[in-house]
Amino acid sequence: AQKVTQAQTEISVVEKEDVTLDCVYETRDTTYYLFWYKQPPSGELVFLIRRNSFDEQNEISGRYSWNFQKSTSSFNFTITASQVVDSAVYFCALSNTGNQFYFGTGTSLTVIP
Amino acid sequence: EPEVTQTPSHQVTQMGQEVILRCVPISNHLYFYWYRQILGQKVEFLVSFYNNEISEKSEIFDDQFSVERPDGSNFTLKIRSTKLEDSAMYFCASSEGLNKYFGPGTRLTVT
Numbered sequence: 070a071q072k073v074t075q076a077q078t079e080i081s082v083v084e085k086e087d088v089t090l091d092c093v094y095e096t097r098d099t100t101y102y103l104f105w106y107k108q109p110p111s112g113e114l115v116f117l118i119r120r121n122s123f124d125e126q127n128e129i130s131g132r133y134s135w136n137f138q139k140s141t142s143s144f145n146f147t148i149t150a151s152q153v154v155d156s157a158v159y160f161c162a163l164s165n166t167g168n169q170f171y172f173g174t175g176t177s178l179t180v181i182p
Numbered sequence: 183e184p185e186v187t188q189t190p191s192h193q194v195t196q197m198g199q200e201v202i203l204r205c206v207p208i209s210n211h212l213y214f215y216w217y218r219q220i221l222g223q224k225v226e227f228l229v230s231f232y233n234n235e236i237s238e239k240s241e242i243f244d245d246q247f248s249v250e251r252p253d254g255s256n257f258t259l260k261i262r263s264t265k266l267e268d269s270a271m272y273f274c275a276s277s278e279g280l281n282k283y284f285g286p287g288t289r290l291t292v293t
């Protein structure tokens with residue numbers, strides 16, 4: 070069975086602080102894909118990143134970085150020097166086929182100016 | 183930059199009525215999906231569609247639901263007889279590979 074757990078329901082940080090959003094996944098498949106999406110207050114889902122199970126390299130994109138650790142089944146997301154525009158709900162998702170995504174329950178991030 | 187579009191942005195309907203939610207996927211994408219998000223809850227998979235047929239569907243996608251690609255650009259989700267619990271945000275998505283791009287959603291309110 071596929072499952073994604075985002076244990077942090079809500080996080081508040083002050084602008085310019087760093088914040089890490091946790092994602093733990095469960096799957097029996099050896100090939101799978103992990104994703105992060107951002108859902109701003111306007112409601113749309115914005116694709117941020119995909120990671121393949123066979124590629125454990127960490128990734129950095131501007132202020133965003135992702136730490137994929139197969140040993141702990143985690144795919145954590147760090148925002149450095151947070152900004153008010155980062156306020157959103159962030160979803161981690163898992164897929165084995167690329168068809169069905171299993172989303173976590175999301176972490177609501179509030180960045181306080 | 184190409185994007186997935188959905189209409190309407192908000193639909194209000196009475197219980198028992200049929201609704202059709204419309205989506206225009208990104209033009210060169212071959213895979214299409216519907217997901218829903220009940221308010222405050224996680225996003226749930228409904229169905230995937232490829233080569234003019236359903237490739238995968240979830241338990242939520244029962245006989246009340248159907249999907250169609252009536253022409254070369256639109257992808258629709260029909261709910262035959264809406265129930266109160268169908269109230270949710272419905273997201274269409276498309277992909278050419280593994281990365282899914284979601285539309286802005288249609289908020290369906292069933293009264």
